[in-house]
Amino acid sequence: MHALVGENGAGKSTLMKILYGMQKPDEGTIAVDGEQVAFSSPADAIARGIGMVHQHFMLADNLTVLENVVLGSEKLHGIGGGARRKIKEISDRYGLSVRPDALVEDLGVADRQRVEILKVLYRGARTLILDEPTAVLVPQEVDALFENLRELKSEGLAVIFISHKLGEVLSVADEITVIRRGTTVGTAVPADTTPRQLAELMVGSELPTPETSESTVTDRPVLQVDRLRLEAEGGRAVLDDITFTIHAGEVLGLAGVEGNGQTELIEALIGLRSADSGTIALAGDEITAWPTRKRREQGVGYIPEDRHRHGLLLEAPLWENRILGHVTEKPNSKGKRGFWLDPKGAQEDTRRIVEAYDVRTPGIDVTAASLSGGNQQKLIVGREMTHKPRFLIAAHPTRGVDVGAQAQIWDQIREARREGLAVLLISADLDELIGLSDTLRVIYNGRLVADADPATITPEELGSAMTGAATGHLEHVEESTGESTEAGAEASPEASADTAPEDEAR
Amino acid sequence: MSAQTIAKPQAQQPGKGKRRISLPVLLLIIAGVLVLTSVVRLITGADGITSTGQMSTALRLAVPIGLAGLGGLWAERAGVVNIGLEGMMILGTWFGAWAGYQWGPWVGIAFGILGGCLGAVLHAIATVTFNVNHIVSGVAINILALGTARYLSKFTFEEAPGGSSKQSPPIDSLGTFDIPGLSGWLDTLNQKHWFLVSDIAGLVGGLVTDLSPLTVIAVALVPASWWILWRTAFGLRLRSCGENPVAAESLGVNVYKYKYLAVIISGGFAGLGGAFLSIVASNVYLDGQTAGRGYIGLAAMIFGNWMPGGLALGAGLFGYTDSLNLRGGTTNVHALILLLAILLVFGAAYLVWKKRYVPAVITALISAVMFFWYADTDEVPRQLVTAAPYIVTLLVLSFSAQRLRMPKADGMPYRRGQGK
Amino acid sequence: MKKFDKERLLLAVAGPVIALVAAIALTSVVLLASGRNPFEPYGLMLEQASFSDVQVLIVNQASMYYIAALAVALGFRMNLFNIGVDGQYRLGAMMAAAVGANVSLPSFLQIPLLLLVAMLTGAFWAGIAGILKVTRGVSEVVATIMLNAIATSLIGWLMLSDNWGVQVGNNNTTGVMKESGWFPGIDLGADVGEIYGLVFLAVLLGILYWAVLNRTRFGFDLRATGESESAAAASGVDAKRMVLISMLISGGVAGMSGLPLLLGEVHTYSLSFPAGLGFTAIGIALLGRNNPGGIAFAALLWAFLDKASPALDYATPVAYEKEIATIMQGLIVFAVVISYEAVRQWGLRRQQRQVGAELAAAAADNNTTQKEVAAR
Amino acid sequence: GSSSSSSSSSSDSKGKGLALAYDVGGKGDQSFNDAATAGMDKADAEFGYKSTAVEPQDGESDADKAQRLEQLAKQGYNPVIGVGYAYAPAVKEVAAKFPKVTFGVVDDEQIKADNVADMVFTEEQGSYLAGVTAALTTKTNVVGFVGGVDIPLIHKFEAGYKQGVEDTKKGVTVKSQYLTETAQEGGFASPDKGENAAEGMIDSKADVIYAAAGLSGQGVIKAAAANKIWAIGVDSDQYKQDALAKYKDSILTSALKDVAGAVYNLAKSVKDGKPETGVVRADLASGGVGLADSNPVFKDNATLQEALKKAEAGIKDGSIKVKTS
């Protein structure tokens, strides 16, 4: 079992796609069983016994499990009864408990994951590529998955395994390759590597730690969320009983495994989805019923998690992107409620942002699509900060940004915080989360299940709460030698009875 | 620009129970409507609404719409919106007639299909290879096909005996046939105007009377399409390209190939529909013969929720209202107002049962207006009859659009190797 | 910066030029294949266009194409496909004609009234599709196609003599409009003809279109929605409201597109009022890249092909089939959509490369400062 | 005029012949418009003319029509005839500019000018006779009328036919059906629609159907032949048309509208230097409308012929006034 680690955007998925024939390499060779191969499509790779479970599910929602599994390999067992028997057989053998005739859209993430694995096994793959299979699974499911993988390994299959959870990697992998910016920067053997060493290898330098400077938290509440509930179609709660307060000058960090309600929470706060019950108040005004535009005008800033979908008009020039989201505000427009656009003003201000935030671009007339991801992010941060928000939603503010820019963005957030900004910080980078936050909350399954003090908590301890293993107030427990906690060490949570404690105003 | 605008389903995941009406319930509803229709016929004496002739005409009028709809179905199941069906139909009428008058109707049909495919290849090049917005490309094809057919007519039909620049020479008929015994017996039964029995006889009789072989083929293509798309590996691959092409690609499916094939097949269906118009419906090609049937076919397909059966129902509805329109529609449609009023009473009752009182009251009010209208008049304006199929489609869509479910990647651009 | 602008211009021009060249080449191939002289028809048509009476016809026709295409383009800019411009246009013209025949106010009130009636009628008809889309999720494509057909019947019914119809000879009309509602044209002499006064309405609408789209908040929201619905929503655009408003505006503009002809020449809506304008307008909007200047060019080109081609039929010594112009129109639209898409993608890649190159150059220049930044 | 600025630089040749300008969809309808062409051909053959006939574009306006007529007039064609009432405004405009050229407009009588001939037909009179024929032929006492497009011109056919039926035999029902609302939808050019409509009537027992539907009438005749009932044709003698030869035994008669004759007469009058002007009405009296008698079954039916003679006389002497709508 070979693990592949690297930063976001290091090229892990890309490399795997090349192995799987989805993309073509410009140079270099691939050898399978000692034989040099060149794949022109996944079909070739599949024929060579390579199977891949993708980072993002590759399932057609409106097709049944059976159809998804047999697709592309109909020759093996047909698309009818034979295939159904085969699926049952594989499912039983590896304990995947997959129902062949269910529609994929009715399945949960863990089930989908198992369908993906089944797809690969159905094709009789000998080399299994798993791209971040655990990102969306709860611990029990992760354990079950690893159990399956070990079984596969024992049957002689090779597994390539990608994960950001270094503890996980160290516990299951036989060998680790680290890549950075598209090249291999090292290999490691789990037995004599610590997570911290691995992390430093990934980043290529000392980890920049976003140290917490002195607290600037005031007692002036800016954002108050009370018993917020959000339902999916059909009445299932995706957010339930969410209650918290963020004060002026406070950064509230929200930890959680992707898919536990963060996206929905952001959408409820920004006004893209309306709450089914509960209230949201901004500086005392109830804003639950306000439309998005009014919220933004009244000082809600937004650094979206997916900048391409929610933050930019990719084919518009930079200066128009600078207007996006603040079209009614100066300097973008003038007149009553910003009726008239002010392109001159916007262009000038865009130049200022490009300068001040070090957006690397030859001009403000190029399209946003032609900037690199990091520079796009800097533009977004600059835009949001320029309007002096009272409350900032920062979702993965430094995702895909280089180390230098990362530090710069952190500085920006800290500075605004000093001036009384309230921030909701959501990040997959636990170091960032711990380093930047004044308060930490953990979201799990649509509920706030735990809180912690960022001053003392370690990423590992936080991680255990994120998987639902620990709830309540998390205390740091000193264990062995401070810095390097053992891989996979569970924090012993002093689970208090009350699951969602009232926010303690500091 | 993404072309994902056709009936964007707003409710992404309707509960499972909501999505499908079970077969017995469906049969019960159909039976209920049939009984009601029969009652209305007896009350109003509008025997035309279920006569054999009416049904047979409805079938004949439904065929080209259904074929266009099937064309749309094939393309959209593979993720390509095909608003160019109209143009492909035009090419079908022209090519069908051109080959038909020279070499006989069957050759004409083959050429009609070919003509539609030709237009489809263009559409595929634009949308699949160049990722041009699907609706835009379709509109362009419609313009181009019209010009091409007219231009070609000048060179071919104008000099031909019995032809003109707008009309081809007559084409030999494919002939029609009845099912011996059965057709006559059903017609006799229908003529008796008995309760229910005659209505069913009319309905079934219409389906077996005065059939053209091409009608039989067209009707058979509906289940055939279903079987190929839902029961074969080829169909599975094709549909996967419309649901999630990146997933299909990741399993070694050549998405481009299937999209091309689907669009070309789609054009073939449209072309066949066109050939039906110029060879069977009338025996000549005429300028403007398709009269928007390509668009209507598309509407029938959406109406039918991107399923062959639903599509056939939609095409049948258009065919039926159109045939009412051509066959003494004003009194027949007048009778149908009573039917609609009664149906609305049931609807209101259902809503009351569901405790949705406001819609129930509105429904009841509309129903009352309908009753009054029925009682107060003897026939409806001719114009209303003409507009009936379109109004019905709009109404049905506005009640059901949210339950419709288009293929997920329909109309979206796709490029190999660019999936995330 | 300057360099970029020039390139943008080049890219903007490259699309239509490539398309036109390709379309003309393909048309010549068609001519050649049908045994005709592949170039002479262009000469004949150009000759036609040099006559001022044909020019007047072209300008007049283009004004109607232009307004209708603006209506289509407005929808296109936000991914809304108003296929129903044709029905909105016919209903708008008919209502204006009916009001104009039955209401008699002084000119300065009558003409605005007629404009308003046409606009509101078109907006109302498009609004039905808009409401169905935002409340019931019905695709505007299907809804507007249906509404086109329903408009035909509605007009037929309204024009019955029991309703508003007035029979003039064998023609069914809405009656002749009161003269105060006639819009004076520019008379260029008996031989040449008269340019519709409402050509200026087209110009005005074009300017308004540009100003609204590029200089107002509403326009920005609209374009943002067209470029990325998700980003627009996150930026505070209420998508449903936007759909409804755009549909209303688009319908309103569509409703006015028949007025140059109605108020400037025929003064009555009758069975012979031209139909199909809305479909032509789709092609014109595409050709003009939904941009007011481009649409003007496209409308003129289309009108030129329309008005200059009939002469092909009785050209001496060799007559040509005037249908070649329709083929050309189709080929142009086709070539245009493909070339735009190709040029757009090529331009995007090119710009990315350039940005990369410039940055690399800049990095080479001040390597040190950047290192500093990267190392914090 | 400033010839350089106008597309229609005036031409030298006098007496080129006549010019026909069709309305959209006109040419090739095997009925009314083609009859005009036949008239033109006859004039060509007789006077050695080199006449021309031009078709319009889709969706054009009066200005385009006017420009077309002007061009034809300048090129030296005389007379210039607009085929169809849609040409009325254009003819009116252009006639004023070319006082020396004779213009004709078919189916319209609104224009009052010295050099314009309004060529109109009393279609209702011919249709009345068709009604008499239908009433005396039907055995089921149900007869039908199929109109191509729901417009006033076709209403005249319907009105005359209905009146003829009613005046002749009480208790006969007339089913009438229009195929489309507008000509663009193909009411005059859809044989399939005509066929379906006729079958609907046949199902409700109609045994004589009169079709005033242009090309769509072929579908009606086809259906009549298939069901062994009678059809009555329109405009030209459809019994003699090649395209309908297969069905001719079902074509009882046709209500003639002599457009060919009208066109020819106008050309002849111009040639003779005494151009027709004003309303030139072709009616029963002048022989411009009437019934065709090429089908022997029709011709040899003495009672029928008797009744027709009486009706004809009544119309001619004014004792029968035929309604037009």
Ligand SMILES: Nc1ncnc2c1ncn2[C@@H]1O[C@H](COP(=O)(O)OP(=O)(O)OP(=O)(O)O)[C@@H](O)[C@H]1O
């Ligand atoms: N051929 C290429 N040349 C240059 N850059 C590329 C190429 N192909 C992909 N990239 C870019 O390289 C980056 C690597 O992305 P990839 O998805 O492989 O990262 P990853 O390591 O899987 O990150 P994550 O942990 O977020 O999944 C992306 O930004 C992608 O756009």
Ligand SMILES: Nc1ncnc2c1ncn2[C@@H]1O[C@H](COP(=O)(O)OP(=O)(O)OP(=O)(O)O)[C@@H](O)[C@H]1O
């Ligand atoms: N084919 C290409 N050739 C040259 N330069 C390119 C090419 N494609 C993109 N670029 C440019 O390269 C730069 C890097 O883009 P990319 O998004 O891959 O950066 P990145 O390494 O992910 O940076 P970041 O860490 O900021 O996200 C961009 O400015 C882009 O315009």
Ligand SMILES: [Mg+2]
């Ligand atoms: Mg990845």
Ligand SMILES: [Mg+2]
């Ligand atoms: Mg990047």
